[in-house]
Amino acid sequence: MSEIYFTKEHEWVKVSGTSAVCGISDHAAHELGDITFVELPAVGKQVKQFEVLAAIESVKAASDIYAPVSGKVVKVNSELEDAPEKVNESAEEAAWMVELELADAGELAALMTKVQYDEYLKSL
Amino acid sequence: MSDATTALFATPLNIQHRALGALMAPFGGWDMPIQYEGIIAEHRWCREQAALFDICHMGEFQFKGDIVAAGLEDLFTFSITAIPVGRSKYGFLLNEQGGIIDDLIVFRMAEDEVMIVVNAATAPNDCKVIQSRLKGGQFTDITAATAKLDLQGPKSREVLVDLLGGWVAEIPYFKFVQQTVLGVPAIVSRTGYTGELGYEIFLPADKVGELWEKLLADERVKPAGLGARDVLRLEVGYSLYGSDIDEATTPLEADLAAFVKLDKQFVGKEALLKQQEQPLKRVKVAFKVTSRRTPRHGFGIFDGEKQIGEVTSGVFSPMLGCGIGLGYVEPGYAPLGTSLTIKQDRAAMEAEVCTVPFFTEGSVRG
Numbered sequence: 155m156s157e158i159y160f161t162k163e164h165e166w167v168k169v170s171g172t173s174a175v176c177g178i179s180d181h182a183a184h185e186l187g188d189i190t191f192v193e194l195p196a197v198g199k200q201v202k203q204f205e206v207l208a209a210i211e212s213v214k215a216a217s218d219i220y221a222p223v224s225g226k227v228v229k230v231n232s233e234l235e236d237a238p239e240k241v242n243e244s245a246e247e248a249a250w251m252v253e254l255e256l257a258d259a260g261e262l263a264a265l266m267t268k269v270q271y272d273e274y275l276k277s278l
Numbered sequence: 279m280s281d282a283t284t285a286l287f288a289t290p291l292n293i294q295h296r297a298l299g300a301l302m303a304p305f306g307g308w309d310m311p312i313q314y315e316g317i318i319a320e321h322r323w324c325r326e327q328a329a330l331f332d333i334c335h336m337g338e339f340q341f342k343g344d345i346v347a348a349g350l351e352d353l354f355t356f357s358i359t360a361i362p363v364g365r366s367k368y369g370f371l372l373n374e375q376g377g378i379i380d381d382l383i384v385f386r387m388a389e390d391e392v393m394i395v396v397n398a399a400t401a402p403n404d405c406k407v408i409q410s411r412l413k414g415g416q417f418t419d420i421t422a423a424t425a426k427l428d429l430q431g432p433k434s435r436e437v438l439v440d441l442l443g444g445w446v447a448e449i450p451y452f453k454f455v456q457q458t459v460l461g462v463p464a465i466v467s468r469t470g471y472t473g474e475l476g477y478e479i480f481l482p483a484d485k486v487g488e489l490w491e492k493l494l495a496d497e498r499v500k501p502a503g504l505g506a507r508d509v510l511r512l513e514v515g516y517s518l519y520g521s522d523i524d525e526a527t528t529p530l531e532a533d534l535a536a537f538v539k540l541d542k543q544f545v546g547k548e549a550l551l552k553q554q555e556q557p558l559k560r561v562k563v564a565f566k567v568t569s570r571r572t573p574r575h576g577f578g579i580f581d582g583e584k585q586i587g588e589v590t591s592g593v594f595s596p597m598l599g600c601g602i603g604l605g606y607v608e609p610g611y612a613p614l615g616t617s618l619t620i621k622q623d624r625a626a627m628e629a630e631v632c633t634v635p636f637f638t639e640g641s642v643r644g
Contacts, residue, residue: 188318190594191570209624211572213317213505213594216625238570239318 158246159222159262160271161204166246167222167254167265174223174256176207181275183245186212192238194230194251201225201254203261208251210241223261225254289334290425290483291490298501306399306520308335311503318596320506324472325597325640328431329502330493333478334486337401338424339394339408343415350392353411353545354384355529355538361386365453366469369537371396371404372546376528376553380404381519385454385465393420393465393480397519411545425486430476430510432641433498438466438477441492446477451643460485460492471507473514473640509593512602515564515634521575522562522590522604528553531606533562560587560606564636565618565629567601570594573629577622579605586611589620597637601627 156170164182168175183189191211201207207221230252234240241249266274286309295302300311311332313320323329345351345358356369366385370378380400385393396404405419429438438446442459446466449455454467462485470476481489493499508518517523517532528546529538530553540547567573573592578585592603603620611618616631 187313188316190318190572206624211570211594211625213509213572216572216574218624 157262158268159265160268160274161220161222161265162274163204163220165207165219165222168250169223169256169259169262172256173228174225174254175250176219176222176252176254177250178210178219178241178245179271180245183241183249186210186214186217188213189238189241192234192241192251194232194235195227197227197230199227201227203264210238219251221254222265223254224257226257227252228255229253287335289332290486291332291334294487294490295332295501300501300503303504305504306335306397308398310335311501313503313505314501317503317505317509320500320502321509321596323500324431324474324502324506324510326432328429328433328437328496328499329472329506330490330499331428331430331502331507332490333426333428334424334483335398336426337396337398337404337419337421338426338480339396339405340391340418340420341394341412341415342391344390345392345415347413348415349411349413350415352543353408354382355544355546356384357539357542358384358386358392363388364455366467370529370534371407372528372544372550373525374546374549376530376546376549377525378519378523378527378529378532379407379525381517381523383469385467387456395426399520423483425481425483427479427481427486427489427493428470428476429479429493429499430470430472431474432644434474434476437493437496437498441496442466449477460488470642471514471516472510473635473637473642474510475641475644508591509595512591512593512604513595513597513635513637514640515604515636517562517604518591530554531558531561558609561609561612562590562604562606563587563612563616563631564604564634565602565620566598566632566636567603567620568628568630570600571625571627572601573603573605573620573627574622577605577620577625579607579611580619580621581611582619587618595636597639601629602636603629 156168164179193209201221203224206218208219295311382396449468464481467478572594573589577589579587587607589605595602618629
């Protein structure tokens with residue numbers, strides 16, 4: 155059973171044991187418009203919470219994607235490199251971007267639950 | 279913000295765009311649709327079917343009188359008297375320094391009548407400049423009364439033939455006809471900026487809503503916004519006024535000398551002749567990025583760590599599957615195949631100088 159959490163910068167992370175799978179929210183994908191490029195980190199890289207994890211470009215803008223939690227990159231969804239439009243189709247499911255090995259479950263307290271994130275979107 | 283919004287002009291189709299759920303934004307002082315369904319979907323529709331653009335924001339001027347005696351012949355970088363009636367021509371209005379005040383198209387309506395089509399943001403100033411240089415004739419700004427719809431794409435001809443009549447099929451590339459459309463006088467011109475077969479239609483502003491609805495009722499037609507238009511025009515390598523060319527840029531620097539006739543008189547000619555005597559300090563180039571990254575207006579162009587230029591237009595090209603752009607560099611970096619590095623903040627990409635059009639498979643001459 156995995157739990158999903160969101161950041162204010164519109165990343166999500168699904169945590170299951172020490173596996174933390176990350177991506178960007180449906181809202182973020184919609185706001186970006188047609189996504190044309192995704193840059194993923196190298197497997198093995200260590201990232202800290204809220205530091206740059208990946209980069210994304212759309213027809214409108216380029217943005218950084220920040221790590222929702224600290225950890226080591228164990229897997230990336232390299233399919234997105236050739237088919238970045240998948241992020242528009244399924245941002246919160248098929249178009250996951252990076253799997254991290256969760257370093258500190260305590261960091262999750264700094265994130266929002268699904269309910270909290272939906273409230274946050276309404277406030278924007 | 280609210281002040282800027284209230285000061286925007288609206289085209290006669292503003293309500294229609296909003297009803298279609300378009301994302302609206304200011305462009306050249308007008309409240310314009312940027313996208314409806316999505317930029318890439320609209321771009322593809324134009325390349326495969328027929329895309330409909332509201333271009334009512336562009337400026338139109340009418341001149342009636344003796345073209346030579348009134349000095350109109352000496353206003354632009356090309357000869358108007360050399361344009362046969364029923365044809366149009368692209369070129370520039372320059373300042374004394376040879377800088378581009380605007381790029382425009384002149385339609386030769388009759389021996390003694392032309393219509394001048396100019397960019398939206400520059401239209402008020404163009405109007406003043408042209409009037410101040412004319413020595414006679416009747417010059418009228420007909421922007422408000424004139425609507426413009428563009429239908430671009432391989433299916434555009436069959437759509438217009440079905441709606442308006444078989445005469446549309448007889449219009450050759452870069453010619454136009456004056457015809458009655460929906461009971462009112464209109465101009466249908468086989469011109470465009472997408473690299474596809476396409477038409478530009480001018481008609482009275484109070485009839486444009488009806489034509490818009492009738493065209494959209496055809497399942498081969500979908501509306502497209504300025505976002506798709508920017509990708510389409512850049513894929514065929516056309517410069518955008520205000521981004522790629524401006525008053526501080528001459529047609530020689532912009533690699534647009536083909537639209538300048540130096541054997542005729544025009545304001546700015548002396549400056550261009552002088553500029554020709556010396557090597558240019560910067561020149562416009564086209565380039566392809568070696569990845570899917572997008573170069574954007576204002577990004578620096580580098581040779582290693584040394585900045586040698588700046589990007590003026592850039593998009594991701596769905597047809598080429600890579601970033602493409604235009605920019606200005608020192609002339610030593612202009613030869614075809616030259617490697618360039620493009621950087622802004624964390625984004626860095628490699629590119630190579632190439633020819634335009636980037637996309638050459640369009641249906642434009644079909």
